[in-house]
Amino acid sequence: xxxxLIGLAKSxxxxxxxxxxxxxxxxxxxxxxxxxxxxxxxxVPDPRVDAMTAQYTPKKTxxxxxxxxxxxxxxxxxxxxxxxxxxxxxxxxxxxDALIAVVRGYADDVHGEPHPAxxxxxxxxxxxxxxxxxxxNRIPKIEKQISRTQGKERDTMAHELAVLQKIKPxxxxxxxxxxxxxxxxxxxxxxGFQFLSAKPLMYILNVSEDKMxxxxxMLAGAESPTVTGFPHTATSWxxxxxxxxxxxxxxxxRDAFLADYKITEPxxxxxxxxxxxxxGYISFLTVGPDEVRAWTIPNGSTAPxxxxxxxxxxxxxxxxxxxxxxxxxxxQGSLANAKKHGQLRLEGKSYVVKDGDVxxxxxxx
Numbered sequence: 001x002x003x004x005l006i007g008l009a010k011s012x013x014x015x016x017x018x019x020x021x022x023x024x025x026x027x028x029x030x031x032x033x034x035x036x037x038x039x040x041x042x043x044v045p046d047p048r049v050d051a052m053t054a055q056y057t058p059k060k061t062x063x064x065x066x067x068x069x070x071x072x073x074x075x076x077x078x079x080x081x082x083x084x085x086x087x088x089x090x091x092x093x094x095x096x097d098a099l100i101a102v103v104r105g106y107a108d109d110v111h112g113e114p115h116p117a118x119x120x121x122x123x124x125x126x127x128x129x130x131x132x133x134x135x136x137n138r139i140p141k142i143e144k145q146i147s148r149t150q151g152k153e154r155d156t157m158a159h160e161l162a163v164l165q166k167i168k169p170x171x172x173x174x175x176x177x178x179x180x181x182x183x184x185x186x187x188x189x190x191x192g193f194q195f196l197s198a199k200p201l202m203y204i205l206n207v208s209e210d211k212m213x214x215x216x217x218m219l220a221g222a223e224s225p226t227v228t229g230f231p232h233t234a235t236s237w238x239x240x241x242x243x244x245x246x247x248x249x250x251x252x253x254r255d256a257f258l259a260d261y262k263i264t265e266p267x268x269x270x271x272x273x274x275x276x277x278x279x280g281y282i283s284f285l286t287v288g289p290d291e292v293r294a295w296t297i298p299n300g301s302t303a304p305x306x307x308x309x310x311x312x313x314x315x316x317x318x319x320x321x322x323x324x325x326x327x328x329x330x331x332q333g334s335l336a337n338a339k340k341h342g343q344l345r346l347e348g349k350s351y352v353v354k355d356g357d358v359x360x361x362x363x364x365x
Contacts, residue, residue: 001296002067003275004093007102008119009073010110012206012240014038016102017070019243020268025070037092038070044283044294045269048326048356052285052292055334062293064283066272069093074126090130094194098279099127099201100271105218105237106208116205116222123203124227125174127196132171134193135164156189163189171197179230200278203228204271205237212239212261234278238267282355285326286310287335303351307361317365321347326356335360 007013014027021040043063053061071089093099101123103116142161149157163186170180176197182190187198205222207215215237222228228235239261246257246266258266276282280299284306285292295309303323308315323345324338332338335358353359 002096003098003100004096005070005100005102006093007073008122009075010108011073011102011104013073013102014070015240015244016206017068019240019247020271021068022247035072035089041065041067044272046294048285049292049294052287056287056289056292058289058292060291062291064294064296069096090196098275099199101201101203103203103205105205105211116218120203120222120227128171128174131177131195131197135168139164160189176230178232200232202234202274202278206240207237209239209242234274236274243267284353284357284359287358301353303347303353304349306353313365314361314363317363319362319364322360323347324358326358329358
């Protein structure tokens with residue numbers, strides 16, 4: 001899973017990046033025209049993997065991972081130079097599974113008091129404008145080329161044109177692509193554009209220590225149907241500087257710090273969980289003496305599709321799956337005991353994998 005952090009300049013975005021990754025990226029690193037993003041890969045905390053590792057003592061333990069990409073802050077600027085920089089920045093997030101937009105919720109010497117509602121809207125519109133530019137650039141080209149094509153190529157281009165013409169008025173009304181009700185076939189036709197407003201989006205209000213008590217009300221006041229009310233959109237808040245400190249601590253020191261600030265769960269774990277929910281992802285496990293591993297798949301995946309997450313041969317040659325729920329396995333103590341008591345189920349191609357399933361795939365190629 002890849003998550004890209006975006007936001008206006010001075011939103012504390014890189015501080016949030018450090019909080020989520022335990023990294024040490026310089027929070028002023030993008031000053032001076034630097035465009036290359038900060039990148040970090042972190043393990044997804046999963047007590048189930050911990051427990052299975054303790055039970056099986058495997059040679060290797062592999063957690064699911066999240067890749068975070070942090071680009072330079074966006075500027076409220078309509079100049080040609082800015083648009084070129086914006087395009088260069090946004091190319092780094094085009095392959096992300098979802099976007100995290102960080103919004104300033106604290107006062108600073110440059111911008112004064114926070115204005116989260118207008119900043120939320122500014123980020124929303126930047127994504128819309130980026131997509132409009134792609135559509136407006138492509139439609140005239142298709143209209144010019146389509147008359148010179150025929151057969152299947154013409155049909156493909158005509159379908160693409162129809163989808164773009166459906167998208168364009170929605171974007172012009174400031175609606176993101178993810179809210180336009182595209183069919184799976186229509187989504188496939190324009191997948192190559194990597195429309196940013198098609199991606200699930202989480203807005204995070206980044207507050208200072210003295211604003212933590214006010215953060216829920218501040219976030220609620222900034223939300224609106226025309227920005228945060230669209231499908232596949234979520235909101236949350238965190239105190240970036242505090243969470244960055246937490247991410248650098250371990251054990252008793254971290255627990256004491258969390259208790260002092262009445263934080264029940266570090267933001268690093270909470271945001272990953274929210275991201276899984278936003279994207280509709282779940283995890284299943286494979287266990288054994290060689291490796292205990294968590295695999296991330298879309299919710300609703302069938303057993304063969306889950307097998308394909310491991311290797312395409314597993315999906316192509318799928319025969320059946322031996323399945324047991326994590327809680328059932330813990331109750332049984334081992335797969336051997338579960339099998340002995342008839343708790344290890346044999347599932348076929350139509351089985352829909354559930355979060356926490358422990359699976360052994362049988363296949364032949």
